[in-house]
Amino acid sequence: MLGQSDDMVQLLTPDGRRVDHPEFTFRGTTDDLLRSLRDMWLGRRFDVEAIALQRHGELGMWPPQLGQEAAQIGAARAIRDGDHVFPSYREHSMALALGVPMQQILGFFRGTDAGIWEMNDKFRTYALVIGVQTLHAVGYAMGLQFDGLVGNDDESTNSGVMVFHGDGASSQGDVNEAYVFAASYNAPVVFFCQNNQWAISEPITLQSRIPLYERARGFGFPGIQVDGNDVLAVQAVSEWAMDRARRGDGPTFIEAYTYRMGAHTTADDPTKYRARDEEEAWRGRDPINRLVAHLRDIDAIDDAHLKALEEEADELGVRTRASIKELTDRTMDELFAGVYAEPTVALEAQRRQFKEFADSFEED
Amino acid sequence: MEKLTMAKALNRGMRRALQADPKVLLAGEDIGKLGGVFRVTEGLQAEFGENRVIDSPLAESGIVGTAIGLAMRGYRTVMEIQFDGFVYPAFSQIVSQLARMHGRTGGKVPMPVVIRIPYGGGIGSIEHHSESPEAYFAHTPGLKVVTPSNPNDAYWMIQQSIRSDDPVIFLEPKRRYQTKGGVDFESRPAPLHSASIARYGTDATLLAYGPTVPTCLEAADIAAEEGRSLEVVDLRTLSPIDWVTLMNSVSRTKRAIVVHEAHLSLGMGSEIAARLHEELFYVMESPVLRVTGYDMPYPPARVEHQYLPGVDRILDAVDKSLAY
Numbered sequence: 001m002l003g004q005s006d007d008m009v010q011l012l013t014p015d016g017r018r019v020d021h022p023e024f025t026f027r028g029t030t031d032d033l034l035r036s037l038r039d040m041w042l043g044r045r046f047d048v049e050a051i052a053l054q055r056h057g058e059l060g061m062w063p064p065q066l067g068q069e070a071a072q073i074g075a076a077r078a079i080r081d082g083d084h085v086f087p088s089y090r091e092h093s094m095a096l097a098l099g100v101p102m103q104q105i106l107g108f109f110r111g112t113d114a115g116i117w118e119m120n121d122k123f124r125t126y127a128l129v130i131g132v133q134t135l136h137a138v139g140y141a142m143g144l145q146f147d148g149l150v151g152n153d154d155e156s157t158n159s160g161v162m163v164f165h166g167d168g169a170s171s172q173g174d175v176n177e178a179y180v181f182a183a184s185y186n187a188p189v190v191f192f193c194q195n196n197q198w199a200i201s202e203p204i205t206l207q208s209r210i211p212l213y214e215r216a217r218g219f220g221f222p223g224i225q226v227d228g229n230d231v232l233a234v235q236a237v238s239e240w241a242m243d244r245a246r247r248g249d250g251p252t253f254i255e256a257y258t259y260r261m262g263a264h265t266t267a268d269d270p271t272k273y274r275a276r277d278e279e280e281a282w283r284g285r286d287p288i289n290r291l292v293a294h295l296r297d298i299d300a301i302d303d304a305h306l307k308a309l310e311e312e313a314d315e316l317g318v319r320t321r322a323s324i325k326e327l328t329d330r331t332m333d334e335l336f337a338g339v340y341a342e343p344t345v346a347l348e349a350q351r352r353q354f355k356e357f358a359d360s361f362e363e364d
Numbered sequence: 365m366e367k368l369t370m371a372k373a374l375n376r377g378m379r380r381a382l383q384a385d386p387k388v389l390l391a392g393e394d395i396g397k398l399g400g401v402f403r404v405t406e407g408l409q410a411e412f413g414e415n416r417v418i419d420s421p422l423a424e425s426g427i428v429g430t431a432i433g434l435a436m437r438g439y440r441t442v443m444e445i446q447f448d449g450f451v452y453p454a455f456s457q458i459v460s461q462l463a464r465m466h467g468r469t470g471g472k473v474p475m476p477v478v479i480r481i482p483y484g485g486g487i488g489s490i491e492h493h494s495e496s497p498e499a500y501f502a503h504t505p506g507l508k509v510v511t512p513s514n515p516n517d518a519y520w521m522i523q524q525s526i527r528s529d530d531p532v533i534f535l536e537p538k539r540r541y542q543t544k545g546g547v548d549f550e551s552r553p554a555p556l557h558s559a560s561i562a563r564y565g566t567d568a569t570l571l572a573y574g575p576t577v578p579t580c581l582e583a584a585d586i587a588a589e590e591g592r593s594l595e596v597v598d599l600r601t602l603s604p605i606d607w608v609t610l611m612n613s614v615s616r617t618k619r620a621i622v623v624h625e626a627h628l629s630l631g632m633g634s635e636i637a638a639r640l641h642e643e644l645f646y647v648m649e650s651p652v653l654r655v656t657g658y659d660m661p662y663p664p665a666r667v668e669h670q671y672l673p674g675v676d677r678i679l680d681a682v683d684k685s686l687a688y
Contacts, residue, residue, distance in 0.1 A: 139433020177426035341529035
């Protein structure tokens with residue numbers, strides 16, 4: 001594959017065979033893998049349900065994540081309490097795995113919320129302007145340093161930041177500035193790039209003439225390419241990188257080599273710009289099938305296990321469809337109130353004008 | 365009262381903010397050892413250390429973007445953009461991220477960030493060093509925009525801006541940096557978002573802010589010799605605008621002239637004129653006039669005096685206003 005390095009870290013071949021890597025070993029347990037399988041399975045179902053909801057007119061738009069579950073869930077395994085994740089906008093599996101209520105994700109795409117109003121203490125808000133969140137992540141990581149939460153002897157008191165961006169974002173000025181700032185201040189941040197090969201219709205070759213992970217060296221920190229469809233390898237590499245950050249060893253760039261199996265968003269049509277055999281080739285590298293094959297190999301799962309998972313996914317589907325109906329629109333009052341932390345007389349006057357105008361209809 | 369230059373007054377104000385709150389940080393290009401190209405932060409890194417007065421890589425978007433992340437972590441960053449014309453690389457972070465974060469998180473993530481920008485012309489500098497970008501920011505919901513015109517306001521307004529939980533664009537009139545004025549360290553200052561009457565008068569109101577306030581005061585002095593009494597209002601805050609003070613003044617004088625360096629069309633003067641006409645249509649004796657920079661890119665230094673609103677153009681507008 002173009003841009004795929006011979007050094008790419010892989011611990012599970014596409015057909016599910018367990019292999020070793022000279023530098024990275026999987027330190028997780030079988031329970032970790034079962035948990036990852038469940039998170040990927042449910043993440044995929046959530047995504048499928050959301051696409052269906054968009055087709056039924058319930059969501060304004062949806063960016064599918066099909067094919068990228070292992071990249072996100074492998075990364076999620078490396079996040080612990082005290083760490084912080086700055087997502088892009090396609091990290092639905094990651095969000096669910098880190099405990100973000102599904103309503104908050106759906107509300108953003110339904111248009112009931114302007115942004116994502118409330119995440120949890122691990123997962124910040126989605127960012128649609130490409131790459132802007134990388135700078136926020138670096139600033140946040142600098143704050144962790146100032147707060148004395150990095151590089152302590154007592155390892156349990158240390159924290160780090162992981163920020164997601166895509167292959168397209170690698171061309172953005174903000175992202176490159178984030179690399180510079182992170183390197184200059186030795187910030188405890190992991191840049192997790194999901195190289196899914198396509199930025200809407202533009203192939204990775206338009207963004208970079210060298211494999212993305214090789215760019216990191218030019219910024220002064222290690223870059224590593226990992227098979228993004230191999231959840232074991234992603235977990236191993238992510239844990240290593242987050243440990244480095246928490247220890248005070250500075251930033252790391254991870255290129256998770258993966259593929260966007262679906263459209264960029266529900267408004268996109270990939271048949272216009274990419275070949276079907278490319279998609280077919282990547283179908284053979286499916287992250288969930290691969291993990292299932294491995295877990296069957298080691299007798300960790302059987303048909304009954306998968307059947308139970310599917311039933312749980314069905315329940316999640318029911319909950320997803322139901323939760324859409326529970327979302328309520330933000331009121332104009334809330335939106336007026338949200339503009340400033342300290343209200344202004346001028347905007348309060350507009351709020352009153354709006355209210356008087358709206359009330360004038362209610363009296364009729 | 366101690367007399368200080370505006371640059372020194374700003375320095376004292378930031379020093380006091382750094383002392384008062386360990387979460388206050390300064391960041392920007394060359395602000396550390398050099399003390400900034402205008403020396404506004406001189407000595408602060410030596411006193412507070414490199415972790416609180418931070419020299420930034422040369423990337424304006426990076427400075428603002430990291431300040432947003434630091435704000436999420438509870439830090440109050442005061443960043444310096446070296447010159448007005450260099451703020452545009454940071455425009456996306458300011459307008460699409462900084463300004464919206466409080467609202468899009470339902471008020472859960474405030475952005476106590478101050479962006480200091482030396483602005484305006486009149487110093488004989490080269491391209492991109494004399495701009496007045498205030499309207500871009502004042503047009504953006506979620507931002508607050510203020511500008512002092514004298515050392516006392518500079519000392520207090522910078523501290524008030526740092527304490528604000530909203531992002532503040534803090535515009536510093538660079539050609540007034542070295543102007544000295546008394547600073548009252550003791551008296552309670554006026555609220556940040558209030559205008560002030562810089563000079564009382566009865567015949568017409570000059571509405572100005574930042575660098576044009578002293579110009580208007582000079583014009584009022586000359587007009588007084590000709591028997592005309594001009595009031596000068598120092599807006600101080602461009603977003604939000606203190607409409608009560610503006611309208612009280614214009615209600616009394618019944619004539620208003622807005623004076624700013626920024627371009628004419630869709631500038632601050634456009635909004636002020638529109639609102640005064642909406643609210644005081646039957647009170648005013650003449651339409652609001654505007655004395656501003658022209659709708660051209662800021663000119664080369666050798667001709668900037670023809671572009672900038674000077675005393676003569678202001679007095680000419682006063683004549684027109686009074687002749688209605």
